[in-house]
Amino acid sequence: xxxxxxxxxxxxxxxxxxxxxxxxxxxxKVIAVIGPSGAGKSxxxxxxxxxxxxxxxxxxxxxxxxLALGRRDLRKVRRRMGMIFQEYNLVERLxxxxxxxxxxxxxxxxxxxxxxxxxxxxxxxxxxxxxxxxLSGYHNTRADALSGGERQRVGISRALMQKxxxxxxxxxxxxxxxxxxxxxxxxxxxxxHERGTPALVNLHDVGLAQSFSDRMIGLRGGExxxxxxxxxxxxxxxxxxxxxxxxxxxxxxxxxxxxxxxxPHPESKDSLLRESLA
Amino acid sequence: MKTASPVTxxxxxxxxxxxxxxxxxxxxxGLALLTAxxxxxxxxxLEINWARVAEGFPRAFDIVLRMMPPDFSRWSLLFxxxxxxxxxxxxxxxxxxxxxxxxxICGASNLVPKPLYLAARGFIILSRTFHEIIVAIFFVKIxxxxxxxxxxxxxxxxxxxISKMLAEDIExxxxxxxxxxxxxxxxxxxxxxxxxxxxxxxRYLGVSIYRLDANIRHSTxxxxxxxxxxxxxxxxxxxxxxxxxxxxxxxxxxxxxFVGEFFSNWVRNQLR
Numbered sequence: 001x002x003x004x005x006x007x008x009x010x011x012x013x014x015x016x017x018x019x020x021x022x023x024x025x026x027x028x029k030v031i032a033v034i035g036p037s038g039a040g041k042s043x044x045x046x047x048x049x050x051x052x053x054x055x056x057x058x059x060x061x062x063x064x065x066x067l068a069l070g071r072r073d074l075r076k077v078r079r080r081m082g083m084i085f086q087e088y089n090l091v092e093r094l095x096x097x098x099x100x101x102x103x104x105x106x107x108x109x110x111x112x113x114x115x116x117x118x119x120x121x122x123x124x125x126x127x128x129x130x131x132x133x134x135l136s137g138y139h140n141t142r143a144d145a146l147s148g149g150e151r152q153r154v155g156i157s158r159a160l161m162q163k164x165x166x167x168x169x170x171x172x173x174x175x176x177x178x179x180x181x182x183x184x185x186x187x188x189x190x191x192x193h194e195r196g197t198p199a200l201v202n203l204h205d206v207g208l209a210q211s212f213s214d215r216m217i218g219l220r221g222g223e224x225x226x227x228x229x230x231x232x233x234x235x236x237x238x239x240x241x242x243x244x245x246x247x248x249x250x251x252x253x254x255x256x257x258x259x260x261x262x263x264p265h266p267e268s269k270d271s272l273l274r275e276s277l278a
Numbered sequence: 279m280k281t282a283s284p285v286t287x288x289x290x291x292x293x294x295x296x297x298x299x300x301x302x303x304x305x306x307x308g309l310a311l312l313t314a315x316x317x318x319x320x321x322x323x324l325e326i327n328w329a330r331v332a333e334g335f336p337r338a339f340d341i342v343l344r345m346m347p348p349d350f351s352r353w354s355l356l357f358x359x360x361x362x363x364x365x366x367x368x369x370x371x372x373x374x375x376x377x378x379x380x381x382x383i384c385g386a387s388n389l390v391p392k393p394l395y396l397a398a399r400g401f402i403i404l405s406r407t408f409h410e411i412i413v414a415i416f417f418v419k420i421x422x423x424x425x426x427x428x429x430x431x432x433x434x435x436x437x438x439x440i441s442k443m444l445a446e447d448i449e450x451x452x453x454x455x456x457x458x459x460x461x462x463x464x465x466x467x468x469x470x471x472x473x474x475x476x477x478x479x480x481r482y483l484g485v486s487i488y489r490l491d492a493n494i495r496h497s498t499x500x501x502x503x504x505x506x507x508x509x510x511x512x513x514x515x516x517x518x519x520x521x522x523x524x525x526x527x528x529x530x531x532x533x534x535x536f537v538g539e540f541f542s543n544w545v546r547n548q549l550r
Contacts, residue, residue: 049461051457051460051461075463075464075465076463077463078460078461078462078463079462079463080463081461083458083461083462085454085457085458087452087454088454089452089454089455089457089458090455090458091455091458091459091472091473091476091477092455092477093476093477093479093480094472094476098472102458102459102462102464102472102473103462104462105459105462105463105464105465105468105472106462106463106464110465110467110468110471113464113467113468113471113472114471155458158458158462162462162463168461
């Protein structure tokens with residue numbers, strides 16, 4: 001699906017953000033990218049849809065050479081990649097519905113955009129997604145009236161409206177409290193699995209990354225220093241990624257969370273819905 | 279053992295003085311002295327003729343007396359001048375508002391390539407360099423006396439004012455929203471109508487309405503150099519010593535500006 005080889009990025013200031021990054025995503029998994037601030041997590045994600053132009057390397061999305069594309073073809077590839085941001089980045093003065101429909105901008109023409117006349121199947125898809133993320137009835141609410149968790153649910157829905165082949169997620173929970181963070185991660189991971197969409201998720205919270213991802217990539221100084229399943233992330237790996245520290249309280253107690261699979265989760269969809277309407 | 283007396287305690291306490299902008303006392307007091315000396319010198323060089331100033335007060339009294347009561351008998355001339363001023367202001371604001379959109383977009387450094395940005399900013403700076411009066415004199419020289427020169431003057435200043443505000447507003451937009459819309463694969467025109475327009479529109483309308491209000495005020499001024507409107511009527515009445523008619527015109531201008539001000543405030547409150 002996605003094949004990245006020898007990707008490098010040097011900023012005009014001389015900062016080397018990425019050094020010969022290579023990895024492949026070939027099944028719909030949630031991949032957490034962890035690493036200290038400045039390790040190049042954000043740059044990596046933005047290089048894939050070329051919001052940041054890489055200096056060298058190769059990115060293949062289903063055999064399409066992303067870095068060789070002209071502007072028009074780049075837009076076509078961008079609409080296949082849904083992006084979710086730390087600061088949600090909704091257009092504040094637009095309604096929730098308009099923000100969701102902005103995920104279809106790559107598919108509709110200028111006049112439809114201007115007159116807000118989106119195809120009925122797009123509108124139907126938007127209503128379905130709103131219900132799925134627990135925001136039914138919010139379609140005419142302006143984005144600036146929402147709370148952080150609600151905004152991020154709109155952000156996730158906007159990205160999914162693109163019916164993307166890949167999700168690029170940049171620190172989706174860094175502006176949220178711990179409980180909301182887990183709710184958002186759960187929605188994100190569920191939707192990615194449901195739709196079979198691989199997701200590349202930058203996270204600075206190692207515990208969250210271990211709980212919700214199928215695979216983890218560790219970046220340090222712009223280089224990949226770890227790539228493997230979350231179970232293999234131990235104190236030694238974390239020291240390799242972040243440097244020396246006492247990691248005993250950070251690493252997930254695997255048996256705590258996977259031990260009782262039958263217990264219904266207190267933060268299920270219904271309770272999310274109730275909460276957001278309260 | 280005796281405890282330390284307050285005196286010795288004070289002696290050992292760390293010293294603290296406020297930080298001054300100019301630390302050197304000689305420089306500080308010297309600068310104050312120089313400023314005072316310059317003020318005295320500049321007033322002395324004005325060569326004010328105090329006798330003439332003294333003469334001015336009874337003259338002013340005389341003018342005020344001759345202004346009373348205001349003469350509204352030539353109301354049709356007054357009405358035509360006022361209408362012309364309002365029309366000048368409306369036309370200049372409307373077309374200025376429309377042309378300010380492309381200029382403002384080109385003047386936003388986060389949207390357009392550098393050369394286009396510099397061209398737009400160059401135009402904005404150039405047209406803001408000269409006061410309306412100077413521009414009006416220029417247009418009167420080219421197109422002759424009358425409202426056309428006035429409309430063009432106000433038009434140019436409206437474009438530069440509204441587009442400067444619009445450009446700055448766009449530049450101050452949080453970059454994340456632009457990034458997010460670009461990431462969906464939207465084209466530049468789509469970015470304009472789906473992200474920039476909703477975010478910048480209320481302020482743009484507010485600034486435009488403010489500009490209409492300002493144009494009504496300025497339209498009364500540019501007439502004085504012959505660019506049409508009520509100002510031209512006022513200048514004529516002053517030069518013919520028709521002070522009672524002048525007062526009527528001044529009262530009309532005052533009420534006109536009041537109405538404009540209230541209208542613009544009302545509209546801007548509605549936009550919020």
